[in-house]
Amino acid sequence: MSRQLTVFRNEKKYLIPQDVALKLQEEIVKLLEPDEHSTDGYYTVRSLYFDSLNNADFVQKDAGVRYRKKVRLRVYSPEDETAKLELKAKDGNLQHKMSLLVSRDEARLLQEGEYEFLIDRGDELSLKLYKIMTLGIYRPAALIEYDRRAFVYPEFNTRITFDTMVRSSEVDLDVYEMDPAWNSVLSDATVLEVKYDEKLFGPISKLLRKYNIVNSSYSKYGSGRVIMEEYL
Secondary structure, three states: OOOEEEEEEEEEEEEEEHHHHHHHHHHHOOOOEEOOOOOOOOEEEEEEEEEOOOOHHHHHHHHOOOEEEEEEEEEOOOOOOEEEEEEEEEEOOEEEEEEEEEEHHHHHHHHOOOOOHHHHHOOHHHHHHHHHHHHOOOEEEEEEEEEEEEEEEOHHHEEEEEEEEEEEEOOOOOOOOOOOOOEEEEOOEEEEEEEEOOOOOHHHHHHHHHOOOOOEOOOHHHHHOHHHHHHO
């Protein structure tokens, strides 16, 4: 298994009513295949987001800055033995996501603010993350979890995801916590994400027009920083 993954592609987000999401899924299932995790329907995604001492990443997102980044630690179950440390940069609709596979012990070190093991790895991404997280004094800021159903199609590396029941915690900041104190931040709508290389698969583009789906700047991390939002 590769310990490093880099993805550069287009990403568009939409915030849609649940009834529209269900209708759209009924049509997409005829065009695309479920991804490897969605064969039985929805699965859980959990991410621990890190932010700088002055919450620069959150502030830039809140201000609508075109170029911005996020640093997060992602698992699919609190029992996972590995996690993905991800650096996600966005420039408008363009997304550049770089990932490192880390062990459970390394994930705990990251949560404790101990980043030195990244230097020992020596690869470019590890050193870049070490520099960002050390100079910015990055620390865990919000734990975000949601239920996802995903579809894929090989043409243009197309990936469509439906995320529901978004919840967050700014109190329990352990990605392996079995029962965090969740705060529901989105329960009456679905986050639709459309990702692709070069251009959007024609039938998908037609479906979006059919349901008059409009692009949104919704951010799960942004909506999950409830305490910070009230403070600002």
